[in-house]
Amino acid sequence: xxxxxxxxxxxxxxxxxxxxxxxxxxxxxxxxxxxxxxxxxxxxxxxxxxxxxxxxxxxxxxxxxxxxxxxxxxxxxxxxxxxxxxxxxxxxxxxxxxxxxxxxxxxxxxxxxxxxx
Amino acid sequence: xxxxxxxxxxxxxxxxxxxxxxxxxxxxxxxxxxxxxxxxxxxxxxxxxxxxxxxxxxxxxxxxxxxxxxxxxxxx
Numbered sequence: 001x002x003x004x005x006x007x008x009x010x011x012x013x014x015x016x017x018x019x020x021x022x023x024x025x026x027x028x029x030x031x032x033x034x035x036x037x038x039x040x041x042x043x044x045x046x047x048x049x050x051x052x053x054x055x056x057x058x059x060x061x062x063x064x065x066x067x068x069x070x071x072x073x074x075x076x077x078x079x080x081x082x083x084x085x086x087x088x089x090x091x092x093x094x095x096x097x098x099x100x101x102x103x104x105x106x107x108x109x110x111x112x113x114x115x116x117x
Numbered sequence: 118x119x120x121x122x123x124x125x126x127x128x129x130x131x132x133x134x135x136x137x138x139x140x141x142x143x144x145x146x147x148x149x150x151x152x153x154x155x156x157x158x159x160x161x162x163x164x165x166x167x168x169x170x171x172x173x174x175x176x177x178x179x180x181x182x183x184x185x186x187x188x189x190x191x192x193x
Binding site for chain 1: 126128129130132133135136137140143144147148151152170171174175177178
């Protein structure tokens with residue numbers, strides 16, 4: 001009786017370990033098979049697929065649970081377009097600085113002339 | 118390498134970084150729960166592995182333009 005209980009406990013431990021191994025191995029295999037562990041091209045393709053699949057999945061879950069998510073606010077700012085804007089604006093300012101300075105100097109001199117009239 | 122090509126490579130790099138970070142985090146969580154009694158270190162390790170793989174892929178992609186491929190070397 002005592003030996004059979006020990007045997008049953010060992011079998012249970014082995015089965016538990018085998019189940020854990022299957023779960024972890026399965027997760028690793030799914031990640032490898034979907035191209036998540038490959039090179040950069042496969043990674044960006046996987047991200048594209050996830051982006052395409054996300055809104056329909058969210059909509060289905062919303063229908064299932066019966067409530068609506070608030071609409072995402074539209075942000076006008078684009079980091080891609082704004083990336084070099086600081087450098088571009090600085091150099092544009094530098095390039096027009098001489099002509100702007102001469103315009104302001106002329107305006108200042110004209111103002112002083114008008115004052116002294 | 119043209120500006121457009123460089124921009125595309127950087128886009129791929131960032132996308133790959135996000136994917137590998139998420140995958141590393143996910144697998145780290147799975148291994149932490151299944152084998153390591155919900156400790157934090159497998160999660161951190163998995164995330165680090167993912168980021169390291171993304172960095173390596175990025176490096177290879179950005180260098181690939183300047184590396185002579187073996188097929189070209191053989192033809193020459």
